[in-house]
Amino acid sequence: MAKATAGPEIERLIQLLARLPGLGPRSARRAALHLIKKRDQLMTPLAGALQIATEKVVVCRNCGNIDTMNPCAVCSDPKRDPSVIVVVGDVADLWALERASVLNARYHVLGGTLSPLDGVGPQDLAIDTLVARAQEPEVKEIVLALNATVDGQTTAHYITDLLHDANVSVTRLAHGVPVGGELDYLDEGTLSQALRSRTPM
Amino acid sequence: MAKATAGPEIERLIQLLARLPGLGPRSARRAALHLIKKRDQLMTPLAGALQIATEKVVVCRNCGNIDTMNPCAVCSDPKRDPSVIVVVGDVADLWALERASVLNARYHVLGGTLSPLDGVGPQDLAIDTLVARAQEPEVKEIVLALNATVDGQTTAHYITDLLHDANVSVTRLAHGVPVGGELDYLDEGTLSQALRSRTPM
Numbered sequence: 352m353a354k355a356t357a358g359p360e361i362e363r364l365i366q367l368l369a370r371l372p373g374l375g376p377r378s379a380r381r382a383a384l385h386l387i388k389k390r391d392q393l394m395t396p397l398a399g400a401l402q403i404a405t406e407k408v409v410v411c412r413n414c415g416n417i418d419t420m421n422p423c424a425v426c427s428d429p430k431r432d433p434s435v436i437v438v439v440g441d442v443a444d445l446w447a448l449e450r451a452s453v454l455n456a457r458y459h460v461l462g463g464t465l466s467p468l469d470g471v472g473p474q475d476l477a478i479d480t481l482v483a484r485a486q487e488p489e490v491k492e493i494v495l496a497l498n499a500t501v502d503g504q505t506t507a508h509y510i511t512d513l514l515h516d517a518n519v520s521v522t523r524l525a526h527g528v529p530v531g532g533e534l535d536y537l538d539e540g541t542l543s544q545a546l547r548s549r550t551p552m
Numbered sequence: 553m554a555k556a557t558a559g560p561e562i563e564r565l566i567q568l569l570a571r572l573p574g575l576g577p578r579s580a581r582r583a584a585l586h587l588i589k590k591r592d593q594l595m596t597p598l599a600g601a602l603q604i605a606t607e608k609v610v611v612c613r614n615c616g617n618i619d620t621m622n623p624c625a626v627c628s629d630p631k632r633d634p635s636v637i638v639v640v641g642d643v644a645d646l647w648a649l650e651r652a653s654v655l656n657a658r659y660h661v662l663g664g665t666l667s668p669l670d671g672v673g674p675q676d677l678a679i680d681t682l683v684a685r686a687q688e689p690e691v692k693e694i695v696l697a698l699n700a701t702v703d704g705q706t707t708a709h710y711i712t713d714l715l716h717d718a719n720v721s722v723t724r725l726a727h728g729v730p731v732g733g734e735l736d737y738l739d740e741g742t743l744s745q746a747l748r749s750r751t752p753m
Contacts (some may be wrong), residue, residue: 357618357619357647358608358619358620358621358625359620360601360604360605360608360609360620361605361609361618361619361620362600363601363604364598364602364604364605365682367597367598368598368599370590370594371569371575371583371586371587371594372579372582372583372586373574373575373579373582373583374572374574374575374583378573378574380570380647381573381574381644382573382574382575383605383683384618384642384643384644385572385573386572386602386605387605387609387618389571390606390609393568393571394573394602394605394606395602395606395618396568397565397568397569397602398599398602398603398606399570400561400564400565401565401587401595401596401598401599401602402589402599402603403561403564404561404565404567404584404587404595405591405595405596405599407559408559408561408562408588408591417558417585417588418558418559418562419559419560419561419562420559426561429648441585442585443581443582443585444559492582493741506716538590
């Protein structure tokens with residue numbers, strides 16, 4: 352900003368808000384104004400929530416999920432099927448799958464995907480701990496729920512190779528037409544996968 | 553959300569972030585994860601900045617600007633021209649004009665625009681204090697820098713009528729082609745205003 356129009360405390364707030372994903376400089380200013388206008392309803396509670404999260408949030412030592420307990424609520428849940436581990440790239444993917452709430456399984460968060468171009472190798476991801484968990488006698492299936500991108504699929508193949516000698520079946524998410532998707536807007540890769548994986552009515 | 557996937561502290565943080573303008577539920581989750589991952593670089597400083605803003609930010613008793621001093625830095629600045637008052641609807645508009653930094657004037661924030669449909673009348677805006685400021689002997693010009701919307705222009709006409717007997721000239725922002733704008737994408741109203749207000753090369 353060329354000129355400090357508000358006090359340094361407000362400028363600092365705007366700069367920090369602008370570092371959130373989804374907020375640019377302009378929307379960070381709007382957010383700061385909104386916070387200042389809603390001081391009691393929003394700004395004070397948000398300051399408190401951030402302070403509490405700063406103090407309490409930990410990474411689950413078992414699966415890499417983020418929670419305020421360790422092991423996390425998912426790993427500690429006795430109703431979860433211990434025979435299935437769903438492998439995801441990021442905690443956001445874990446949350447997305449939990450919202451779909453299909454599998455009552457546990458998770459393993461890799462912390463990213465292999466990406467030679469970005470210098471992300473196997474040692475940067477939680478792959479060795481996954482291989483260790485796959486050796487546990489109760490584990491029967493590893494579901495690779497990774498992005499359908501080049502990096503995601505590279506990671507899936509790498510893990511499949513590593514788990515070749517482990518006594519588990521390795522599966523991946525189905526490819527196909529998204530629910531509500533229109534064929535006309537889908538790419539050829541998705542359409543050809545959906546055709547090849549066609550199922551009886 | 554159908555299912556609490558993270559702890560209640562994280563859910564609360566996500567809910568508060570989702571109330572910021574520009575962030576929906578999905579981007580609030582992304583923002584919360586980003587904050588948790590950048591705990592020391594971002595989450596702790598943001599909690600502190602919000603706390604400081606909660607304590608220090610005040611509304612300027614003179615012009616309605618938001619600052620940590622009262623009167624605000626603009627009103628207290630002895631280098632500002634005291635003969636011109638720029639009337640804006642909101643603090644965000646004041647900041648936008650300060651970034652343009654053309655006029656070295658002082659401001660008056662109305663706190664909105666007249667909107668009969670939304671039940672916003674003159675008593676809801678800082679119009680009486682504007683009329684009082686316009687009577688001050690040093691004030692020569694009132695620039696109405698209001699949105700070029702129906703509500704903004706209604707407000708501009710209402711204020712112009714009120715200031716009819718005050719010894720000030722009342723001006724408004726020019727209409728015309730935005731800098732960098734392509735004619736093909738402009739509405740007829742803007743084009744006709746730009747043609748009528750054409751200036752010599």
